[in-house]
Amino acid sequence: MDPVAGEKRHAESPEETTTPESGEIRLPQKKYFRQRAHANVFSDHHLDYPVSPAHMDWSKNFPLHFAPKNGEVAEGAVAKDSGKRIEFADIGCGYGGLLVALSTVFPDTLMLGMEIRVKVEEYVNQKILALRQNHPGSYDNVSILRMNAMKFLPNFFEKHQLSKMFFLFPDPHFKKRKHKARIITSTLLSEYAYVLRPGGIIYTISDVKDLHLWMVKHLDAHPLFVRIPDEELVDDPAVEHVRTATEEGQKVERNKGDKYLACYRRITDED
């Protein structure tokens, strides 16, 4: 896609999203936030990331759970941390369908989406803000960051901080020489195992069978992950949303495509 054309379309959007309509804020419209589905994860994007998790100011993302690091309490923000930490991470969250769905299923759990595409991140951000306004008391536990999760997870999360990580409909990177850019690789799984606590779960789903098999192969081979049998997944309230809540998942459904789910538990390395 020509970036110029993309930006021109985008330029019309902001006013519309903030137009009040019968007291409710209209949710942002996705058509103004389209962006090419791929990003080069190896190039140096301009990203804002903290030096370490201790340096991160989460108050802009979760104003009801984190006080600003500089001590200046903004309107509608808390003066003291709620003591909660982020526990779910949706890696490459796209248009944020899963986060929005899980937000009310796990209202006491903080969850963060990471997305590398600028416009998509803007969209999800506006959507969450609008949802918070329209449903006071809800959606305060979800947020999004523009981030390259393949590089900077340890800058945001402490060791064993997360209990769930989601990799839903990731970029398939079909070409063989692009496989190294895939989000599930042997060496990256070790980093996910670092931020995931023992017993924590990785959810993967794809409509691309080759990619699904690739993810399964690498997760099966990794000493710190073991597959969760399908029958055990029946009781997991996150699973149905993993299948249906994302925009990508709905698109596959409309096209009557297949979805391949594989979930793995993080175990500890026994000698």
Add this chain to the structure above:
Amino acid sequence: MPILPFSHIVHNPAKDVVVLSFGEHLQAVDTKSGVILASTIALEERESNGLTAEPLTNTPNVDQENKARVSVMACSKDGAYIATAADDKIMKIWDTASWNCLGTRTLVRRSNALEFNNDGSMVVTADKFGDVYNMIRDIPDVVQPVKAAENTEEADEDEGEQPILGHVSMATDLALTKDNKYIITSDRDEHIRVSQYPKGHNIETYCLGHTSFVTTIRVLPGASQKYLISGAGDATVRVWEFMKGQEVQTFSLRDALGMPPQETDAEDDVTVHSFAINEQKSHIAVVIEKMNKVVILGWSDAAAKIELVKILELEGQTLSVDYDRSGNLWTSVLPEEGKDIVAVFDSEYNRLEDLAKYVNTFGSKTVETLPDLFHTEELRKHTTDWRELKKAREERDAARLAGDPDAAPSKKRRKNKNSRKIPEPEKPETAMEEEN
């Protein structure tokens, strides 16, 4: 014509020998007499200053020599082996007694760091693509034909050796702990990672604090063996209690050098190139890129503190330094016209003219022009915030609409696909993000 200076100096921990690399070649020098013992190239007859070149103990076969610049070099703890990796991704293992090349192997990518494990049976390499391989030292004496270098990207990634860990970034250095239980790796994205060795999938912790690319890491000497020193492109040297991922000291090189502070990640900020460690004296020599000074630090393991000992002035920009077994510091510089390429200092940092005279008279080789000898520049990031680019573009557009004839059109539309190959220096970042 200039003499090619030495890019790397590595001492042999078990013999009174230092090995120096220049371009694709190696020379071994006796650190007691200063005599050149072995060379992968015939010694040049230059103006001899009355010296006579001692006959070489060893001259390896010409067909064993490296074909590209040696980018990294390491010696085994028992002093029996030297491993070299060159820009052509060829790794070689050399016998330090016979100076025969024992094995040659094609790496997947260019190596940025090499280290032997304690018993010398394994060679660990960290590469440009962030992967770390644990390789058996005894490698076949052939260039493996399986992967032609240019085809590696097409090769099946599941074939052949698998990395024990990987960074999604350029790996810049690695260090094994003395007990070989842990491996510490650094990358271009400011990370230092502590993993189990050889089971690198178990990440213990990260040492996070540097604000620019990390260039070099070493475990500090002393009884505790729990401290790590790191150098980076942010003008600092940091000390870590590495198993806790805890920074215990930040040492500002700008302060030590009497330079004013500078903004973070400035293009020309002070960049640590490498460390050399004198175990007996607990001294660390800090090589700073493109500077003719070496900062000597003293480390107290009990106090967990580094202090400035001395700033050593050299006759040219420092390329590499190492302490030999006697505690003498061998330094290699990019010399000014007519000056020496090597200077040796005793453990009190007084210059020892005699030890360097052979290598300055007969060492290395004459070249027509000097190649670029500094390589850390590629590590600094050149990103521009897309928001700033957008703002600048909008301002330019507004000025143009307002009738300012000097305001250039904001962006030329591409006429055809091939034109994307023409570099557009003014906006590399947005283009990358939106097109790749």
